[in-house]
Amino acid sequence: MLLHRLTRLIMFIAMICLTALAHAAGQPVHLAERVSAVVAPIVLPASGAAWLKTHTSLNVGVWLPAQPPFMMDYAPQKEFEGLSADYLALLGKMLDVSVKVYVYNDRRSAITALEQGEVELLSGPALHGEHDSNLIYSIPFIQDSAVLIHQKGVQPSSPETLRGKQLLYVGDDEVALALSNAWPDAVLSRQTSYYRAIAIVKDNPDALLWGSRRTLESINHQIYRSALVTTPASVGASLSQGYLTRPENQPLIDTINAALEKIPTETLNKLDQVWRQFTNGEPQTGILNLSESEKAWLRDNPVIPVYLDNNNSPLSMVDSEGHAHGIVINLLNTIANQSGVKFRYERMNNLVDMRQKLIKENDGVIATADASARHEPDIRYTTPYFISRWVLVTRDNAPTITSLADMGGKNIVVYPGVYYLAELKAAYPQVHFTESTMSFSGFFKILTGKTDGAIVPVLVADVLNDTLVDRFFKVALVMDLPPVRMAMAVNTANSQLLSILNKAIEQVPPRNMVREYVQWQKHHPLSSLSLWDRYKYYLYAALLLITVIVAFILLRNAMLKKNVAALESLQAELEAARKAAEQASLSKGTFLAQMSHEIRTPMNALIGLLELENFGHSTPEQRRNNLAVAYESSKSLLMLVGDILDMAKIESGSYTVRHVPVSLSETLNSVTTLFRYSAEEKHLQLSSTLEVTHPDILFDPIMLKQILSNLLSNAIKFTEQGEIEVGLYQSGEVNENRAVYVIEVSDSGSGLSETQQREIFEPFVQVEDSRARHQGTGLGLSICRHLADLLGGRLSIDSEPGEGSTFIFRFSAEVNHNTAAVASSRAGIPRTAHTLKRILIVDDHAPNRLLLSQQIAFAGHHSVAVESGAQALLAWADTQTPFDVVITDCNMPEMSGFELTKKLRHIEQNAGRVPIPIFGLTAMAEQDVAIRARASGMTDCLFKPIEIANLLARIDGDVDAPSPIQSESPTIMTLDKLARSNPRAFDDLVLTIIEQNQKDIEQLALHIAAVNFPAIAITAHNILGGARLIDASDLEEVSKKIESAAKESNLNSVSEAYQQCVGVILQLEHQLQAALNASN
Template sequence: LRPGDTNLLRVVNSAIGAINQDRLESIARRWVGSGSLPTGQRIALTPQESRWIARHPVVRLVINDDLAPLAFFNSDETFSGIASDLLDMISRRTGLHFQVTPRSGGFPEQIGVLARKEADLAIMSRSSKREEMLRFTRSFLSTSYVLVTRADDKGRAESPGSLDGKRIAIPAGHVGMQQVRERYPQATMVEVGVALDAMNLVYEGRADAAVVPLVTARYYIVRLFRERLAIADLVPIGAATAHFAVRRGDAELQSILDKALLSISPDDLSDIVNRWRSPPGMSGQTWVDYILVITEILAIAAALLLLCLGWVTYQRRQIRVRARVEQALSDQLRFVEALTDCMPPPLYVRDVNGRMLSCNRSYLQSVGLSSEEVMNRTVLELPMENFETAPEFHRSYLMAMREGRTIEAVYPVALGGRERWIDHWIQPFRDSSGTIRGVICGWLDITEHRQLIDELEEAKNLADEASRAKTTFLATMSHEIRTPMNAVIGILELALKRAETGRVDRSSIEIAYASAKSLLELIGDILDIARIESGRLSLSPKRANLRELVESVARVFEGLARQKRLSLVLEIDSSINGDVLLDAMRFKQILSNLVSNAIKFTDEGSIRIRIDGRQVEPSLLQVNLCVEDTGIGISLGDQQQLFRPFAQVNRNLQNTEGTGLGLVISRSLCEMMGGRLVMSSELGQGTRIDVELRLQVLEPIVENVRAIPLGSRQARRLQVLVVDDHAVNRQILHQQLSFLGHDVEEAENGLSALNLWHGQPFDMVITDCHMPLMSGSDLARSIRQEERENGEEPVVIIGLTADAQPEEIERCIQAGMNECLIKPIGLDVLEERLLALGFAADELPVTIDAEPVAIPTAPRLYDLDSLHALTGGEPTMLRRLLDELLTSNRKDLETLEGLVQRQETGELAELAHRIKGAARVVRGEQLVESCRRLEDACLSPNASFAWVEECAVGVKLAILALDESLVEECTD
């Protein structure tokens, strides 16, 4: 309208206002189609369908070049067409999102894409053959198939006449291919990729006609082949329908799409199709094609008529309309107020001057003020104790309105007497003309978030400190290990060179031996530290005499002190004379560490060891152990560091050896015993360390126990059942027990042993712990259960295992075994255990010496000393044992290769354990180590099968090397 024509503007506005909402939507729907009007209405879905959408929120649609105007990409590479509008409506009603993937080729290629799961959805016609592979939704478009031929000079289609002997172009995989062949039996079918290729062949003269859907023919003729091609005739082979096709397994997607299509009214679907029809001017169009335009014109005419009627009734209805609008505004205002009040975050609104216009209930509760105290006031006018009284808040409001931008910041504030952190934001708002009218503000309480960040920062610092400590530990450990190793290797190299000249350098060997012992102690200390920190180091308290323990340690260090011209003084109180319950080895370790340090850091003077006791309860003794020296002493600052692993002081003052682990281990052991270790020292004056322990006093033993030599022990003849799945192990145990004068029966697994145990009484069962069919633990449990059920006396069960872990031994004892021994077991140890379990003629208790600790050496191929001792040096019996071992090894090799091929790691671990037990008999350390690695790899959840296979190859090579050496042994 002209700017000054206000009367006409008022009349038009009044007429538009008189039209009700339903009529306006009807007019809009006629012009733009209801499919383009957004709606939030969702269709009802089953729980299964909703879960399917949650798992597959994006559905991939594949299209080819044959679907225009159904589905195509326009010149701007935007997905367009009937399917585009239809999928938009389905997306709004179901929540699905569609991703369109263009694909060159025809329908067979699309089916292949669906089968390979490169896409989830396609558009094609339904046929019985396709239904064998796909599911189809209800159709959303139906049209006819037509014959397209070349056009004459006037743009009309040339009559195809009889198609006998002519060429008909048709897309490959067409659903009506067979019907077209039957209708035109004499015609030659030319298969092409898509419908556009078929029309191109007709245009180029390489085909006489093409069979394509009507909607596709109209679209391409108008856009690409105007006055060159035309529709000649209908092909009566049924309707060309368009469906969504999905895989057979996506029944939920088919159901969802069917429901969505059913929810779209026929009018809406017709509007979508009409919108993508070809533009006017194409051949064969009638007034029916313009029915949408005619309908829209009639709707406009009706709207103008309503405008005229509205002008007549405008004045009368104006009051009622205004009243309804005011009521609606009032309802809307109350709704906004209720919505704001129920929101948890504090929210408030200020005008351009910073005065409060509105706030919610959460704001008033947070600041502790009433509505009257804050409304129509600026921040500066609020009470002083309110957090907003800071001037920067008011300046922030004005800055946000002046610059027209959001301001967000984090502030520490006091709310309700507590320090809180808030994330405060200020958002300007504008009126309809774009003028800023104030700010909307609020905040979120992020106190817990800040606390979490602080905790994470602290945890990160602790982790970084732990990582640095680990790095320092590894670096120090590497240095401490390399130092004695350098001495061992260097001295032994010199000894070897001198041995070549016929000289034996005893002093060099003694130096190497001392360095190796130092290395062994270091490794033991490191393992102790690891066990202490992991909580796996345990004490074994037994009867011990404190006086004897202290005197034995003093005797050990007496010679070392004498070498340094030091006086070693031992003072033992008379109260320290009885037996106590104590882990003697760990107590001696504590005292040895303290005395060793005292001698090491003292150049002149004396070292005093003093121990006394005080009876605090009838059966409880308070023990005070003191080690005092006149050495160099330790400064107060260095004392704080000494109880850290590998910590040492005064390295520049003393040429001392050591790892810095002794004090750490000693203090940890004292704490584990319920005591404490205290250090007091002064630089240059010496050091004193006090150990306090509370120990249980034991009743004295009246009769002294003496050790009985093995030769004088007489055991009664026993009936023994030996159970082992490895033939060599069974034979060796058989020979050992027979040598000791006992009768032996053998069984190769737990089930066979259980059957033998049922048939005859046995005094003892000696069983391997790891066996197929039934393990040794299962055998022990079965025997114990039957003994309880039948009320029988329990038979003695001894387990044998190659696994020296305490957990494995504990599992065997828990299963019902009397004892579990570690392979290999010698004659002396076996006889000792039999006597210790009570199988002796006399009743004298037996003292069993502890086995010596073996110093690790390089893995040996084998050692037949134990077999020579067992067979008494008889060659025939030795050779029979070795032949049995070779036969067993060959069978194990075959089993190993089969298990590796089948990748059965569980049975591989069992096989490795069994081979390891047999290898220990001949002390085949290389094979034992290879089996241990294979067993660890099989039982590790993180090990790959490639590593398992590599370990299996190592076992195979070790078996072959052992067999080759044993064959040479047999032939010698």
């Protein structure tokens, strides 16, 4: 415990020592006495007299910041000026002692200097805090109290009313502690300047400032013209000015108290009135008390030239008749009355010219000069006759600013040759400063936006608002600059004139200067400033501008009258566009409703039939029919989703065009054959015509088939009776190995109007109410239009109501002379028999694993199914017999199918094994997915849903051994799948094939007998298309022989192949009839 106390004591002593060493030394300043009072020395008490005998001078300390009117701003001349200065000068006279003043940066430094003996006395308010608790005080020489200054409407009646508000103060930590105790819910903000703090209050209704009543009311009146109000504060109820000293200087305090009590009442009133700028009074006049040398100088210089700024109101200005006006002129007239001197006024442009002339001719006087400026060696300044703050004036509607940095990029005007310009340019390089005289025309530039603000004294800003254009300007910022100390300037050699002017100015206190300022504002309205002479050219220019504007308005009105028709047309187009947008929105709603119906219909069949099969009560015949209907419903649903996704792909730009060998004849034949049954179901006659010279081209076969299929499907769907014709023609000759082709699909339907033709290719728009009963997405023709654009072609329609419609697709393509490539492209995946394989299935979705396992088991293969990539790697490593094929889902958690494939390929490479087929399986039917699959090492990518035939074909594509599962002919297997999926379609198809084959073989015999080789080739080509439709490979091969021999005009070869064709067709007819009997 003792050690702890000792440590704290040592730390306390160290802090005191460091504080004593760290405080800033006082700056000696000149004691400027503004109000001179004649008083006689008093009889001192014995103790006081003894104390003064041991001190040759009285060292007094004061502290910053400046606190008007007690201590005016600390000027560069280092003068201590103000009400406290006048009292201190008066005290020095009464005590008959020399007074020296030192200024410290803050109150704490001043108290430290007092405690260390640097000064014997402090002048200022006593706060009775921790720092000055051991000091003694004199009686107050000025009574003062604490107040809160704020905007009107604020009522700080209790601590609760300041909750959340900003409470500003200028002071040290003791002041902050006292304010925090009194208003605990307020937000304290320490400030370093009363001017800056009161500016914040002026702009912020939630801000209040605590301080001296006399100080705050003085600034409020000077700058803001009493726009703010004050409320007495409980903290620091007494802020009266007095003197503080150490306890051992008690005799000095007793002597000071005795002197203060003996100051005459008239002297006290004089001091108070001089510095209380709110009271009115008559100016003091009288004969100056001049010395003999000063009188002699006046006799030798009866007329003194005075240099005036041409327009520096309200201080000085010269009207068009040469008469001088202004506050300084009134002051000079007073001096002339008191001294008998005469002044001759000379008009000059700016202060720089005045200084140069004063140095050259040393008998003159500059009437308005800032004594705060840096001194030229040849110029001296009088005692300031007016002190005012620098403020920034802007337009009233300009944004609020808190610093000059907020004016970055803007133009600000300053007086020519001002001392602070270099300092401002260095501190705010982003602001553009321009030197110019502050005439009324200069302020009009602020109104017109040619400049953004001006730095002027407060009194100039007040005149600007009161005399010129009230409510157009505002004081935007109080500048953090030494105040303008308006004085007169003389040549250094003219010391007698300087002394005369100082004596005259000292007899005119600041109170009277304020009175002069107020009177000048009242008695010099705008009319007396001869504005017509000054601004008549501006008025002429304004009149000319108004004339031009009126002429422009009249011309504009004439032009507008001519454009009324155009405006009405634009409005009509806008209304049409609005209706079109509403129709599109309605069509989208209809589309969504239709999609809901189209999706739910096959889904209802799927769910319902599978639910019945789940119960297990159906007969084998019912089960076969139920599964067939469910299969057709699923395919219908898949086609529906495909249409929607195709539209999305087209709109997103992800559709890519492939140019591969394509046979136009085979494409036309295969598509018409597929839709022939649908046409015959509706008793429609479907015919096709092919008239091309170059049927083999390089084109995108999928897009071409989709366009042709959609057009043909649309024609069958909306034609109730009559016929449908499909024609494919070649237009013109081949140019640069490119030919132009035209596909026409004509129907005998109801036809379309012109409006319907414009809307038919738009998505989500139904052009005919009667078509709503037809199933479909409504996107088919829109997809055709977009695909035609992608292929570089053009899709159009030719239709008349009641006359049917013809859809025309015109495109160009490169002619393919390599027919072998076409044959190769038709081959597809080779139909080779397969051996039994071990297949690894990887899928995290259990139903998918089950489906794949059953599909593979159906083909006789053996499968191992796992649910993750990690299990697949284990199965791959554990098995004794290697897998022949891997089928993996592409998107799985933890390890995707792409990652699994890379690892399997890496294992194969390290083991030196031949890579086996690896197929990816995904529901994301995108080209990017397929590219990524091949990049990861997959053989290919399969898209869900995948039919069993396609799946087995892909598995069989990489094997060579025969397979027992394909012992039956491909034709029977194909028809068997059709029988299981759609028995009715199977029956119709078989009967149609048998009938068509009989017709074809008869036509072929007739053409051979007539030796008509072109007809033989066409009939053989028709037989070839039908053979490919049912995978009849033998019939396909023999029909190719007939077509090739006919093109070569080889009758013997045609006859030989014909005999083979008859035998193949008879064999095929027996197979088809047997399959038909089995299905029934």
